[in-house]
Structures are given as C-alpha cells and as structure tokens.
Amino acid sequence: MEQHELATANQELTAWDRVLRARQPQRPHTLDYVFALCEEFVELHGDRRFGDDPAIVGGLAAFGERTVVVIGHQKGNDTRENMRRNFGMPHPEGYRKALRLMRHAEKFGLPLICFVDTPGANPNKESEERGQANAIAECIQTMTNLRTPIVAAVIGEGGSGGALAISVGDRILMQENAIYSVASPEAAAAILWRDAARAPDAASALKLTAQDLYALEIIDEVVPEPPGGAHLNPQAAITTLGERIQAHLDELCALDLPTLLQRRYAKYRSMGRYQELADVLLRSVKQG
C-alpha cells in the first residue's frame, strides 16, 4: 500500500481498533523509550516506605542537553515479564515511588517526563490496605503544583485514575494509537451495556482515542506513529515521540516558574463541560 493510502486507512480505524493497537504487546514500552531516547539512565528504586514496585519505573537520565527525571508505567513484552511487572498495574508503593521521584525532580530543578501505559491501578486487597486512593491522590496533588516543567506522553493504555496519577502536567501528548479512558471499555460495557462483550461499543462511546481527546481539548497533541502502528516500527515511533517531547520541553523550559504554574492552573481549571445559565433563563428552565 502507498503511504497515502495507509494514512487514510489509519484515519478510518474504529475506537476498538485503536484499543487493540494500544494493547499490542510488541509496542515499545517505557524503558524502550528511555533507553533509546536518553543517555546515562540510572534507574532509581523504592518508595522508602514499603517496597519497590516493578510496575512503575523511574530515574535520572540525560535527554538531549538536559538531565531529566523520567517516570513511567512499565509493561512487559512477554507473559513472564508481564507477570513480574503486574501488566503495568501499580500498587500504592509504585505511586509513592513516582511521588518521591517527582519531588526529586522539583528539588533539583529537573524537568519531568512521564510515560503513561497502564490498564489501571492494581485493584486488590493489599492495594486497598496500603492506601491506593491516597497514593494516587498524593501524586495528582503533587503534580498540580510541582515547580518544574512536566511533559506526559500516553504511549499505550491510559487507564483511568492509575494513569492520571502520573500524567497531570503542562503538556499531555498521546500517540496516534494510544487510548486514555475513564474506565476500561470492558468495565464500562459490563456496567452500562450489562455485557462485557460489548466493549467495542463502549470504546466508541467513551471517546478514548487520541483523536477524540484532542478534539475535546483534553490533550495537547496527537503524535503520529509509523504506518500500521508503533509495534511495526518501534524505532520510528520512539524517534518521533522523542522529537515532540523535546520540542515541548524546549518551550516549557523557556517559561519562568510563575508563568508555568499559572498556565498549568488555568489548563486544568478550565477542564469540564457545563452550562452556566443566567437567573432569568434558570427560572424558565425550572418552570418549563
């Protein structure tokens, strides 16, 4: 197929096609990006409270001219690695490791790059006992006013609160075949369609594709993938995303801190769709 035809075919993908591509096990994952895009990566471990969660990785790295802190969900390329990484579903200690690294970035004035790729935060007994809700909430809170630039890139699945926990930032990028959703299509289908098999319908209704979320002004940029998806040409996907992250970091690092934080406030404060009626109108709505 010609390049042009492929591009057209890409645009006609359904939401469910995107979901399947986002979950493709051969897609590049966080560490693939870090090793390809950065020099001198030093992975840092542990939350200093309970343990070290392999579902979230992070550390110091040289990205272009800058030293940065990178944080990301880490899935495996095979079953064995996925078991070890818990399919990229973090426990609270994973988020608390991320939290520690965020503060590390702030303390040393290093920009933060986050790679988002998780089906969601791990829902099990131990996670509840150790405060999954609190761990996610603290990450979100910390990112809202972290005094350093933050670029987040969704490189696969952006699964609900577990994704949001490391993706509140100044720029949110999504790869062309990445998804970001309030709930997994399967979970939404089970609740709203009473049938998990209706996941493709739920995927379409949830507006979870990069294209949808760009149109809804939730994300800042859709980053192209090579024809057929990132898994068919990982190196090309990695290079393109790296260039876009670099461009956004250059812009953000040129801003003074108060401006950066002010814009981040405005960015999130304006998220939401509602009607605000004048008194007169409200009365007529209530009567009619």
Add this chain to the structure above:
Amino acid sequence: MKELFRRTRKSFSSAEISEQAQIPDDLWVKCSACREIIYKKQLYDNLKVCPKCGHHMRMSAHEWLGLLDVGSFSETDVHLLPTDPLGFVTPDESYAVKLKKSQQRTGMADAVIAGVGSINGIVLALGVGDFSFMGASMGSVYGEKMARAAERAAEMNIPLLTINTSGGARQQEGVIALMQMAKVTMALNRLAEAGQPHIAVLVDPCYGGVTASYPSVADIIIAEPGANIGFAGKRLIEQIIRQKLPAGFQTAEFMLEHGMIDLVVPRNELRDVLARLLRHYDRRRQTRSVPASEAPAYANGRP
C-alpha cells in the same frame, strides 16, 4: 424536605430548611442493616441513624445542610447545569435522558450542592454530594462546584468542608470526568496558599475517582461509622482475587486502622467535632504570632 435536624438532641443544631414537611408518626421503615422496623419519626429524630443497631443511613445533600447553623446557608453556583459532551448513548438510555430523569426525581441540577454557611458561628465554604443523583458520580458540574467552593473559601479566607459520597468518575463524561480529579485538586492549592484547612467527611459509599483525589489529601479526613470507603469496588476485587473479602474490609474503621483517615465520628457527634476543629483554626486570628503576610506560603502542606 425532612425536618431532620430541628428535633435532634445534643450537638446537632436544628436546621432551618425551607419547605420542610412534617413526618407522619405512623410511617415506619425497615433498617437495611438489622432488619428491625423503626418508626420513621424516631429514625429522623436520631439523624437517620438506626436506634436499634447504629447503622448510619444515607442522607441527601439537603439533609446534610442541617449540619450548619440555622438559616446560615446560602447556596452558590445554582446556575451550573450538566451537558452531554460526548453524546453518550447506551442501549438503555442516553446520558441526556438519564440526566433529565435524575433532575426530575431529585430536584437537583447535578450531584453537588455548594455554598457558604457557618458552624457555631464560624463561616465556611461547603460542598456536599448526593448519592441519589446518579450515584454522585463526578462529572463536570460536580468538579466545577467543588473547585469553586475551594476557590471561594480561599478568596473569603475561610475553611472548606466537603461531604463526600460517590461511585467514582461519571463514565458518561469520559476523560472529561477523570480530569475533574485534577481540577478540584488544583483549586485546592489556592486554599492551601490562603492557609485555610480543607476538612473532608467521607460518608457511605465513597469510591473510585473521588476517593482517589481531593478528599484523600484533605487536611483532616473524617468518616462515618461503617461507611464503605475504597478505591476499587468490592465486587471487582472479589472477581479478581477469586475469594470473598473479609467482613469489615473497606469500612471507615478499616481506613482508620490502616492510617488513611484521622477520625471515625458518629453522626450525632459530628457537628461538635467539626466545631472544635474549626475553633482551632479560627483561634489563629487572635493568637497568630507570625503575621499572615510573613508566614511561609505552604502549598499542599509543602513549603
């Protein structure tokens, strides 16, 4: 509207809520916890806490307003109405229709009432969720009302009280709903900069995106006895681990035991505890040794 707090004893004050109806003495209800039959009047006199077993029944957002001093509440942001940003349709019904039905049934525009009121004369901003409106799921209006409540508290230099119950983010608003978690948390930075506290009360049930955002980073977190509180729903966890969860899992007491909340407070003591806490922050006005302008600007409790 039930005359819930007027005839209550001890610490709860009576609340002057307009259009209150008298409850006929002969109506009875069955307690969902102990299955005992209770006279409705007796139940309401006891703040909807079962007099037989102590089970705390759910309260509407309007009923919660009775926590405030009589006549002190003025509602804000009544003009905010939900929309259907995704054009969300399921086989059962569209989000637009579901909203309309919920509005007609509850008389509310969406799941939150916000405003300003006082407790024992101390003025505070308030945001209260109502589980009967689509499970108090957090969509744009919920998020906007809570965010404005936080900003209003910061502007007026008063504390913020949130009463939280929710099934989580509102799926029908997709990622827009998810982003409300960040939005409300963002707005709370203003409150932190103003040096005013956010006190969050968690009531049954409170799950998902609400538990995993602003209430869990409140300065003080209080829960009602027996309230179910968690991140993932119990049924989901049971499906995944393929075994039954122990009794008492994800209750207020479980949260206290695991260090996630400050206090478990029975409903008839709540007003007293809130008043005491509020006085501690209020007392700073007389005793502040460092002028406010020279105090370090703490954001999120971090310098």
